Amino acid sequence: MLTTDANDCVVAATITVKAVLRIAVRYSLAMILSGFAIQLKAAVVLQYHHVSDHTPASTSTSIARFERHLQLIETQGFEVVSLPTLLENFKIAGENQKSRDQFEQKKQLAITFDDGYESVYRNAYPRLKSRNWPFTIFVNTQPLDERWAGFFRWSELREMLANGVTVGNHSSAHDHLLQRLQGENSEMWRARVAADVTLAQQRIEAETDQAQRLLAYPFGEFDRPLRELVESLGFVAFGQHSGALTDVHSWQALPRFPFGGHYGDDADFVTKLNARPLPLAQVNLYDQSGKKTDAVVSEQALPTVELILADKVAALQCFGPSEVKVTQTQDRVLVSLAAPVPEGRSRINCTARHFSGGFMWFSQPLFRLPANGRWLD
CATH class of the missing domain: 2.60.40.10 (Immunoglobulins)
Structure with a gap:
C-alpha cells in the first residue's frame, strides 16, 4: 500500500543512452589507470502490489507491463527462485570467492507481492505458474480472515502454495508499526506490535502449514527498535527502499525494488534487474x-x-x-x-x-x- 518513491524516477531518468555511453568510456579509462575492480554479490528482489488495469494506479502494475517484465527476466537470462532459496544462496556467497563466483553465474532473483490482493491470484499467478516460477506473497491476515473485497481467499492461497508459492508475514492489521498510541510507552508498544505480528504468523501457519520467518514491514516503515523487535521474533525482514540485495543495514532491513504506477518501463526494469549493491x-x-x-x-x-x-x-x-x-x-x-x-x-x-x-x-x-x-x- 506504499507508492514507490519519486527518487527512483529521478534516478531512472538520468540513466539515458547518452549518459551510459559517456560513463562507460570514463570507467574503461578508470579501470586501465587504477585497476578498478569491484566484485559484489548481485541479486535483486522485485516487489509488486496489484497486477491489474483497474486498481489504484500508484500501487498497480498493468497486466501488459507485468507480462513484459516476465519476458525481460527471461531475455536477460535470470533464474527466478524462491525467496528463501535466494536468501540462503546469498548468505553462502559471502563465505568465499568461489561461492561468490558461483552465485554470480546463476543470475538469480526473487519475485514478491505485498498484501494479498485478488489481482495477484487472478492475473499474476497464472502467468508465473505457466513458467513454473516461484514467488512470495507477504499477506496481512485480517483481510483474509474477514473476507474483504479485493483480497484473495485462504483457499486460493493454498492453491498457489501447491504451485511453488511462499507465504510471508505482512502483519495482521497492516497498521503503521512505528505508530505509538496515546499514552503508550515503549514496553506497551513492543507488546502490541509483537502480538500483531505473532497473530499473523499463527494464522499463516494454521492455514498453510508454512512456517517461514519472513516479514515485510507495512508501508516499508521501520526504525532500530522495530528491527530489534522483529529480530527477537526470529524474522528476516524487508522494507520498500530500492536497491540490490544487501545486508549492510541488517537482515531486518533488506531492500527490494518496488514497481507500480509509472515505474517499470523497459529501460527502468532492465536497469534494476542488473543492479548491484554499492560496496559498503x-x-x-x-x-x-x-x-x-x-x-x-x-x-x-x-x-x-x-x-x-x-x-x-x-x-x-x-x-x-x-x-x-x-x-x-x-x-x-x-x-x-x-x-x-x-x-x-x-x-x-x-x-x-x-x-x-x-x-x-x-x-x-x-x-x-x-x-x-x-x-x-
Whole structure:
C-alpha cells in the first residue's frame, strides 16, 4: 500500500543512452589507470502490489507491463527462485570467492507481492505458474480472515502454495508499526506490535502449514527498535527502499525494488534487474549536530548519510527529497540534504556505474512523523 518513491524516477531518468555511453568510456579509462575492480554479490528482489488495469494506479502494475517484465527476466537470462532459496544462496556467497563466483553465474532473483490482493491470484499467478516460477506473497491476515473485497481467499492461497508459492508475514492489521498510541510507552508498544505480528504468523501457519520467518514491514516503515523487535521474533525482514540485495543495514532491513504506477518501463526494469549493491562496509546516519540518529527523523532534521566504502567507487550520484551535497574521499562518502525531510516516507538513493555495465545502488529510507501525529498511508 506504499507508492514507490519519486527518487527512483529521478534516478531512472538520468540513466539515458547518452549518459551510459559517456560513463562507460570514463570507467574503461578508470579501470586501465587504477585497476578498478569491484566484485559484489548481485541479486535483486522485485516487489509488486496489484497486477491489474483497474486498481489504484500508484500501487498497480498493468497486466501488459507485468507480462513484459516476465519476458525481460527471461531475455536477460535470470533464474527466478524462491525467496528463501535466494536468501540462503546469498548468505553462502559471502563465505568465499568461489561461492561468490558461483552465485554470480546463476543470475538469480526473487519475485514478491505485498498484501494479498485478488489481482495477484487472478492475473499474476497464472502467468508465473505457466513458467513454473516461484514467488512470495507477504499477506496481512485480517483481510483474509474477514473476507474483504479485493483480497484473495485462504483457499486460493493454498492453491498457489501447491504451485511453488511462499507465504510471508505482512502483519495482521497492516497498521503503521512505528505508530505509538496515546499514552503508550515503549514496553506497551513492543507488546502490541509483537502480538500483531505473532497473530499473523499463527494464522499463516494454521492455514498453510508454512512456517517461514519472513516479514515485510507495512508501508516499508521501520526504525532500530522495530528491527530489534522483529529480530527477537526470529524474522528476516524487508522494507520498500530500492536497491540490490544487501545486508549492510541488517537482515531486518533488506531492500527490494518496488514497481507500480509509472515505474517499470523497459529501460527502468532492465536497469534494476542488473543492479548491484554499492560496496559498503558500514552506513551511519547523523543529525545536523553530528549525533547518530535513526531512519525516523524530526521535523527540522537535515540528516547526513555516511557511507564507509569497502572498495573504490567513482562517479557516484545521489538523489533525495531535496537537493543533496555529496562529499567523497577515498573510502568515505557524506550525503547531506539541503532541506528538511518531508512528512511521511522518502529516500536518499545513490548510484554508481559498475565495470560490468550495470549500476551499483544504495537506498537510505527516511521517515518523518506528520505534525498531526499520524503516519501517512
